[in-house]
Amino acid sequence: xxxxxxxxxxxxxxxxxxxxxxxxxxxxxxxxxxxxxxxxxxxxxxxxxxxxxxxxxxxxxxxxxxxxxxxxxxxxxxxxxxxxxxxxxxxxxxxxxxxxxxxxxxxxxxxxxxxxxxxxxxxxxxxxxxxxxxxxxxxxxxxxxxxxxxxxxxxxxxxxxxxxxxxxxxxxxxxxxxxxxxxxxxxxxxxxxxxxxx
Amino acid sequence: xxxxxxxxxxxxxxxxxxxxxxxxxxxxxxxxxxxxxxxxxxxxxxxxxxxxxxxxxxxxxxxxxxxxxxxxxxxxxxxxxxxxxxxxxxxxxxxxxxxxxxxxxxxxxxxxxxxxxxxxxxxxxxxxxxxxxxxxxxxxxxxxxxxxxxxxxxxxxxxxxxxxxxxxxxxxxxxxxxxxxxxxxxxxxxxxxxxxxx
Numbered sequence: 595x596x597x598x599x600x601x602x603x604x605x606x607x608x609x610x611x612x613x614x615x616x617x618x619x620x621x622x623x624x625x626x627x628x629x630x631x632x633x634x635x636x637x638x639x640x641x642x643x644x645x646x647x648x649x650x651x652x653x654x655x656x657x658x659x660x661x662x663x664x665x666x667x668x669x670x671x672x673x674x675x676x677x678x679x680x681x682x683x684x685x686x687x688x689x690x691x692x693x694x695x696x697x698x699x700x701x702x703x704x705x706x707x708x709x710x711x712x713x714x715x716x717x718x719x720x721x722x723x724x725x726x727x728x729x730x731x732x733x734x735x736x737x738x739x740x741x742x743x744x745x746x747x748x749x750x751x752x753x754x755x756x757x758x759x760x761x762x763x764x765x766x767x768x769x770x771x772x773x774x775x776x777x778x779x780x781x782x783x784x785x786x787x788x789x790x791x792x
Numbered sequence: 793x794x795x796x797x798x799x800x801x802x803x804x805x806x807x808x809x810x811x812x813x814x815x816x817x818x819x820x821x822x823x824x825x826x827x828x829x830x831x832x833x834x835x836x837x838x839x840x841x842x843x844x845x846x847x848x849x850x851x852x853x854x855x856x857x858x859x860x861x862x863x864x865x866x867x868x869x870x871x872x873x874x875x876x877x878x879x880x881x882x883x884x885x886x887x888x889x890x891x892x893x894x895x896x897x898x899x900x901x902x903x904x905x906x907x908x909x910x911x912x913x914x915x916x917x918x919x920x921x922x923x924x925x926x927x928x929x930x931x932x933x934x935x936x937x938x939x940x941x942x943x944x945x946x947x948x949x950x951x952x953x954x955x956x957x958x959x960x961x962x963x964x965x966x967x968x969x970x971x972x973x974x975x976x977x978x979x980x981x982x983x984x985x986x987x988x989x990x
Contacts, residue, residue, distance in 0.1 A: 607838045607839075626843070627842060627855060627880075629843075640804075640805045642833060
């Protein structure tokens with residue numbers, strides 16, 4: 595089996611998926627071999643179709659099969675609040691909690707000089723355009739609470755300083771259901787700093 | 793995103809792989825979206841190619857891209873010993889330990905009335921033919937030590953009773969590196985029963 599180039603190429607493709615090592619990739623490739631012919635062909639064309647039919651929404655950067663994504667084109671949603679995220683998956687995380695009815699803006703990454711990501715690589719111009727042209731009142735910076743995410747949030751906050759828009763950042767603190775024992779000291783000091791009257 | 797039929801179909805395909813739940817399938821589908829175009833197309837055609845180019849070896853039932861698999865067509869291998877396995881992956885497990893230089897025979901499953909698998913569904917006729925026509929001296933029954941695997945092994949042992957061939961079964965006992973504390977009582981009694989002089 596190890597002499598088959600088709601099989602080796604399939605293992606190679608599976609191992610490009612996140613969290614899939616060589617062993618799991620091989621197990622998956624075997625599963626494809628054992629699949630019914632029509633299931634495998636469906637799988638093959640599903641991958642090709644996803645790349646052909648799905649593109650980024652020209653307004654917010656989320657994925658869609660239509661001209662505008664279903665969030666941007668939903669007129670029931672509140673156009674005054676914009677959550678700015680690094681990647682589409684972050685927006686989908688907010689959608690799952692379903693309390694938020696505003697819109698999103700996907701940057702496409704974070705500022706990271708070591709990975710060659712500067713502000714030029716991020717969707718910042720289109721963000722400024724949306725703030726100027728649409729009726730945006732609040733921009734929630736929702737990059738990750740990591741060094742790069744913080745840098746990006748601070749950079750954007752400065753950039754938006756002169757604009758007639760409220761800029762907010764997600765709250766820092768203890769994750770729900772966690773234990774103080776396991777909280778790192780930075781999180782704990784942020785939780786103390788941000789304490790609220792109950 | 794959840795309104796995209798291409799995306800839903802890709803999630804569906806991923807969740808047909810072993811050990812992949814809905815959540816992981818979704819994560820993988822996103823990874824395909826984020827992949828470079830050429831990687832995704834390579835992935836798509838790797839799946840189609842594997843199904844088109846790889847078939848079962850007409851002699852032993854292992855997977856191959858050639859007429860006969862590379863094990864059956866290797867004339868250096870010992871044609872007198874046949875390991876009978878349920879699935880191709882079991883044969884590849886023996887190949888990894890690499891001490892075995894004989895041939896294989898893949899049954900394609902185990903006898904399991906509850907799953908509608910009887911002896912008619914297994915490659916038994918071709919096994920008998922190989923024993924009659926080739927120079928097979930020993931048949932090692934290497935089905936799993938489960939109820940169904942044992943039933944299949946016993947059934948084959950009875951079937952081969954009249955033939956001029958030695959029929960053996962894999963040894964039962966303690967797995968290497970394990971602890972007596974954790975051995976179930978059936979394994980422990982098998983280990984005691986099969987004890988050897990040292």
